[in-house]
Amino acid sequence: MILYHSLTGCFMLLRRNIWLLTAAVTTIGLVQPVFGEGLPADSPRMTPLVRVIQQIEPAVVSLFTTVGGQIGSGSGTVIHPAGFVLTNNHVLPNPAGHALLSDGRPLQFRVVGRLPEKDIAVVQLLGLQNPLPVIPLGRSHDILNGETVVVAGNPGGRGTVYTAGIVSSREVLEGGPNALIMTSYKTDYRDRYIQFDAASNRGNSGGPLINMDGELIGIVSAMALHEQNVGLAIPVDRVWERFGDVMESELVLGVNIGIELKAFGRQATVGSVADDSAAWEAGLLVGDQINAVNGRSIQNCIDWELAILFEAKPEQSLKLSVRRADEMLDVNLKVRRGEGRSGVDIAAPEAGLRYKFYHGQFSLLPKFAELEVVREGVVPKVDLAAIQQERADAFALSLTGYLKIPTEGVYRVIIRSDDGSRVYLHDELVIDNDGNHPPKQASKRIWLKAGYHPLRIEHFEGNGEQSLQFALELPNGVAGEVGPDILFH
Numbered sequence: 001m002i003l004y005h006s007l008t009g010c011f012m013l014l015r016r017n018i019w020l021l022t023a024a025v026t027t028i029g030l031v032q033p034v035f036g037e038g039l040p041a042d043s044p045r046m047t048p049l050v051r052v053i054q055q056i057e058p059a060v061v062s063l064f065t066t067v068g069g070q071i072g073s074g075s076g077t078v079i080h081p082a083g084f085v086l087t088n089n090h091v092l093p094n095p096a097g098h099a100l101l102s103d104g105r106p107l108q109f110r111v112v113g114r115l116p117e118k119d120i121a122v123v124q125l126l127g128l129q130n131p132l133p134v135i136p137l138g139r140s141h142d143i144l145n146g147e148t149v150v151v152a153g154n155p156g157g158r159g160t161v162y163t164a165g166i167v168s169s170r171e172v173l174e175g176g177p178n179a180l181i182m183t184s185y186k187t188d189y190r191d192r193y194i195q196f197d198a199a200s201n202r203g204n205s206g207g208p209l210i211n212m213d214g215e216l217i218g219i220v221s222a223m224a225l226h227e228q229n230v231g232l233a234i235p236v237d238r239v240w241e242r243f244g245d246v247m248e249s250e251l252v253l254g255v256n257i258g259i260e261l262k263a264f265g266r267q268a269t270v271g272s273v274a275d276d277s278a279a280w281e282a283g284l285l286v287g288d289q290i291n292a293v294n295g296r297s298i299q300n301c302i303d304w305e306l307a308i309l310f311e312a313k314p315e316q317s318l319k320l321s322v323r324r325a326d327e328m329l330d331v332n333l334k335v336r337r338g339e340g341r342s343g344v345d346i347a348a349p350e351a352g353l354r355y356k357f358y359h360g361q362f363s364l365l366p367k368f369a370e371l372e373v374v375r376e377g378v379v380p381k382v383d384l385a386a387i388q389q390e391r392a393d394a395f396a397l398s399l400t401g402y403l404k405i406p407t408e409g410v411y412r413v414i415i416r417s418d419d420g421s422r423v424y425l426h427d428e429l430v431i432d433n434d435g436n437h438p439p440k441q442a443s444k445r446i447w448l449k450a451g452y453h454p455l456r457i458e459h460f461e462g463n464g465e466q467s468l469q470f471a472l473e474l475p476n477g478v479a480g481e482v483g484p485d486i487l488f489h
Contacts, residue, residue: 062154065097073157075207083125087206138215140235153207165198189435200231343451380484409475
């Protein structure tokens with residue numbers, strides 16, 4: 001059983017009034033002593049472990065948020081000098097809170113990006129006067145079992161604490177059956193975590209897992225109950241891969257640029273250019289290396305997403321410094337105004353979604369056109385029990401209809417299923433949650449205009465537990481199950 005250090009469950013809640021936080025952060029001294037300054041370079045006290053901790057210390061942040069009049073603690077890592085901090089989504093029940101830097105400075109923060117199903121989030125520290133030190137993001141694909149790691153965080157809300165240990169396993173399963181049973185699965189879409197044995201407690205969530213090169217290789221996120229010395233961290237490669245989904249910078253700003261950068265590497269290399277986009281019009285090509293945006297240095301895809309937040313404005317130009325092969329280019333890219341997806345007109349809409357039900361043993365979503373329909377009908381909402389009836393396993397289904405959007409805005413479409421599922425809007429795949437897996441959430445933020453939007457949901461159940469839920473997060477951040485008032489056919 002896995003216990004997440006969450007505010008809703010076992011995330012540490014300090015039973016104090018909110019005013020105590022304000023009092024505390026205004027009385028902490030801002031002068032941080034320098035320890036070990038007088039030690040000779042070859043002192044046996046200056047071990048490699050001590051050097052790594054000294055290296056990362058200025059970039060570890062303690063986070064505090066309030067829920068129900070209580071203060072909860074979490075941790076984070078500065079990943080950009082402008083004060084952007086990487087952490088867990090589950091330590092951020094509110095869009096704002098307070099942070100303490102390693103030198104005792106109190107700052108407010110606001111949440112600027114989330115990917116709930118991967119438990120990744122980014123906050124921005126407010127009121128900074130000078131750039132902050134950062135912890136560089138490493139890679140997790142080549143982690144070694146047994147290599148030494150450091151954990152930094154804010155257990156119990158006491159401020160930054162350090163522990164050390166080893167990598168116990170490069171990858172462990174996200175829930176599900178034991179490793180022997182997993183060998184019989186034809187497909188496996190479960191996430192993996194890094195397991196480590198360094199002490200980790202409530203409040204460490206969101207803090208960094210660091211290798212002996214001083215690089216962040218994971219985000220501390222959970223611990224296992226009823227086992228000793230079992231901490232779990234999200235591999236940093238997942239951050240590299242999904243950072244664009246965490247930030248959604250263009251979507252948030254309502255702009256269109258039209259490029260994606262390659263996920264890994266120490267360079268900001270263009271991976272794709274959308275046809276007839278602003279980037280296409282500016283002449284950018286796959287393989288171009290972006291070195292700067294309006295004078296801001298860009299080193300990777302993460303820098304790019306954050307630079308867009310600062311610099312991109314509709315109908316204004318971005319000045320890009322680009323390397324193409326051995327040639328340096330100055331590229332002027334005019335940012336286009338983004339546009340939400342328009343709804344469609346439908347005659348005589350009726351409440352509910354149409355469904356078709358199929359029998360069969362599947363390990364991935366099937367080609368529905370090749371299956372025989374066993375049963376079909378209408379359900380007022382996504383109600384798996386009503387559709388499957390007496391059949392417990394070995395089935396698939398499709399639901400079709402329209403999602404009625406009341407007002408224009410950015411919505412997060414959410415599907416949670418056991419086993420696989422997909423969501424299509426306007427016949428375009430927007431969420432792929434396919435494969436054998438335990439109850440697993442996937443989501444996508446989409447800018448939708450008011451009106452009816454064609455919707456299709458596909459799902460299959462192999463064996464074991466069954467679940468299928470469809471939800472929507474509104475532009476104001478409130479999320480809930482999609483009910484019959486906005487589903488039509």
